Amino acid sequence: MPAPRQLPDLNHLGHDVTDHLPDPATVPGTTGFRPEDDVVWRSAVEYLRVRSNDSHTAYSYGLAAALCDLHPEADRDVVMPAIILHDTGWSQVPEGEVLEAIRPGGGRHDLVLRHEKEGAAIATEILTELGHPSAKIDEIVMIIDGHDSRTVALGLNDSLVKDADKLWRLTPHGVDTVMDWFGLTRPQAHVLIGSRVHGHLFTTAARTMARAFAAIATIDSTIQRTALG
Structure with a gap:
């Protein structure tokens, strides 16, 4: 059962916009x-x-x-x-x-x-x-x-297999998993993960992805973000 916000007539807009979505095949990363x-x-x-x-x-x-x-x-x-x-x-x-x-x-x-x-x-x-x-x-x-x-x-x-394997650690799921494995706070897990990912990637694309994931993980631990609930 979809959450209420995912029902076309109960979202914040109050209208069904699903007929106006593009073909997923034309959008990278949706297949x-x-x-x-x-x-x-x-x-x-x-x-x-x-x-x-x-x-x-x-x-x-x-x-x-x-x-x-x-x-x-x-x-x-x-x-x-x-x-x-x-x-x-x-x-x-x-x-x-x-x-x-x-x-x-x-x-x-x-x-x-x-x-x-x-x-x-x-x-x-x-x-x-x-x-x-x-x-x-x-x-x-x-x-x-x-x-x-x-x-x-x-x-x-x-190179791509190695990079994809390591990049997972910086995803929200990866950070949560490492926190549970070793009893670490989110900032502690991010430090450990970063030390094992940055500097160990082979492709420029993966290094760019790693920086983006790391930025999200860092902001997730800031007072400014956590105060928002």
């Missing part, structure tokens, strides 16, 4: 999942229900799509399946140890490597079963096997 990617998603989602990885992956998919829009030379048939599958390997790590891999002041590099290897194996199985071309599978698997631990990018497709 959602490609049908071929939804097939991959449905095979992967059972592996993503660990520490909000399912929501993280969905948002990262949207960010990867935006980055591909800005880099038309990228191969979406590599980037999009790779971002969907990149964190499936966390399903093979004991859930109680997942946050140990990335916690401030510590970290378990062995667990980071393990989730990459396990994710590569899961991606191989899923994409082979779905009939993806072997050359595409090989590139996707290489991207997943090193998406966190590898500090250099293999090429543009890898």
Whole structure:
């Protein structure tokens, strides 16, 4: 049931304007999942229900799509399946140890490597079963096997996957998630996230997005904004 403000005759204007909206296909960023990617998603989602990885992956998919829009030379048939599958390997790590891999002041590099290897194996199985071309599978698997631990990018497709993965942390959902993970205030979470995102992105487009997300996160924590309710 839509909220009252979303009912055409109960909005602030008091009129139904829906007939005057443009075709979504003409507006960037409004198309959602490609049908071929939804097939991959449905095979992967059972592996993503660990520490909000399912929501993280969905948002990262949207960010990867935006980055591909800005880099038309990228191969979406590599980037999009790779971002969907990149964190499936966390399903093979004991859930109680997942946050140990990335916690401030510590970290378990062995667990980071393990989730990459396990994710590569899961991606191989899923994409082979779905009939993806072997050359595409090989590139996707290489991207997943090193998406966190590898500090250099293999090429543009890898750069976009890495950037989309990191950019999620600066989104409102990402900040809320990190706050819950580590018991941080919003400003504290933003500081931690910023230290792990800015300076670690590969593309100009992603760096620009990161600045915009960071500006929103910062204002969300100011007295001026919070006083507004």
